[in-house]
Amino acid sequence: MHERLVDRSPVVPADQLVAQMVPPAMFDEVSFASYIPDPKEPSQAAAVAKAEEFSKRVTKIRSGGRRGLFGKKTQATGAGLYLDGGFGVGKTHLLASIFHSVPSPKAFGTFVELTHVVGALGFNKAVEALADHSVLCIDEFELDDPGDTMLVSRLLSELSARGVSIVATSNTLPGQLGEGRFAAQDFLREIKKLGSIFETIRVDGPDYRHRDLPPAPEPISSEELVSRAEAIDGATLDNFDELCKHLSTLHPSRYNKLVEGVKAVFIDGVHPATDQSVALRIVVLADRLYDASIPVTVSGARLDEIFTPEMLAGGYKKKYLRATSRLLALSRFEVAAG
Known part of the structure; x- marks a missing residue:
């Protein structure tokens, strides 16, 4: 049985919050x-x-x-x-x-x-x-x-x-x-x-993440998504709507612990997020996944379709563009690794 992010409810003691304020692992040697x-x-x-x-x-x-x-x-x-x-x-x-x-x-x-x-x-x-x-x-x-x-x-x-x-x-x-x-x-x-x-x-x-790179990969079928997730030890497989609902129950300061130790994230049934609160939580999750270099693979809509044109026209445009850039980098990482 595959692991799910929605089954995780991490807690970060207040006295550890400042201590864990260090650069993401990908910047350890820069x-x-x-x-x-x-x-x-x-x-x-x-x-x-x-x-x-x-x-x-x-x-x-x-x-x-x-x-x-x-x-x-x-x-x-x-x-x-x-x-x-x-x-x-x-x-x-x-x-x-x-x-x-x-x-x-x-x-x-x-x-x-x-x-x-x-x-x-x-x-x-x-x-x-x-x-x-x-x-x-x-x-x-x-x-x-x-x-x-x-x-x-x-x-x-x-x-x-x-x-x-x-x-x-x-x-x-x-x-x-x-x-x-x-x-x-x-x-x-x-x-x-x-x-x-x-x-x-x-x-x-x-944006160096987009230099000479192909456009967003096409989503795969739900069946193939399950198969790939089960083939990777330490991967998680979640339904998009269930994951978004779970994120709403966690303080964003806990998202870092939520993905700790995860090898790859698979999300089924991705579709455009029409609620701004949901979209902003996805931005924070995308940042934590990117910090940890965790590959992302999805079924449903493409990762560059999560944030609607209406949202991209609003005040949070730069946040959404950054999150899309990072998710696409992580999705290409998975394609390259697979």
Whole structure:
């Protein structure tokens, strides 16, 4: 009998949430030297140089504050770097390289993971848990609602004042965060405060996940899906609707544990998700599957049909495009491995 994700209900103790904030395994060995800039995109080489320079600043800040009156040390303000660019241009590679090159303690997580940690610990405990860190690396920085805007603005301002350096990646400039999702003008002061923390560096180029690759693979039959799933030890096989329902019962901070140890994911009966809440949960699941390099194979609709044209025209467009890009990469991985 095949295993199912819907039968898993993992629990992550609150005190482990910060400890598990490290880069995904696929970025364990990356470095500035292993980033190969595209010669056609000069901004990439410039971004590598800026990221290396930022790491040195972080280390210098970490090694000691400024000397004030009577020789007493004062806390230096943390540095800030914002890597802005499209999908698949190596921003996460650079973010992980910064993480690996600065002193511990340090933390790395997606924007969504960070908000989940703050939600689980409470604001003050989250600040205390991160205040002694040399750097906080935030991948896929995005603001989805006014609450997140206020929360993140306060958190980063407090941490920066305590000497924690902040580096973030996103495909949205700081001044445009939240655009199209809520009345951004009402929160402009907070968004500007966020923007003032960062020095913004642009990273241009095509999505490496799609270079010279074929379009999304056609779904296979349900019968073949079952056969393939049963042939792989450690694979899971789920019905799409049942899986989406199960995701709604789990806090997104638990999705990482949900797929832990899984060798391949098979999903039967995929179809376009018409509910925004369901679609956003699929985005988080896609991120965790991608972080763990878990192949994905489906029956039903193609993986590039999960997010409807209406959703792709809305405020979460960039999230959905990133998730599609990642799911397609994982589906090709399975085709190549099979």
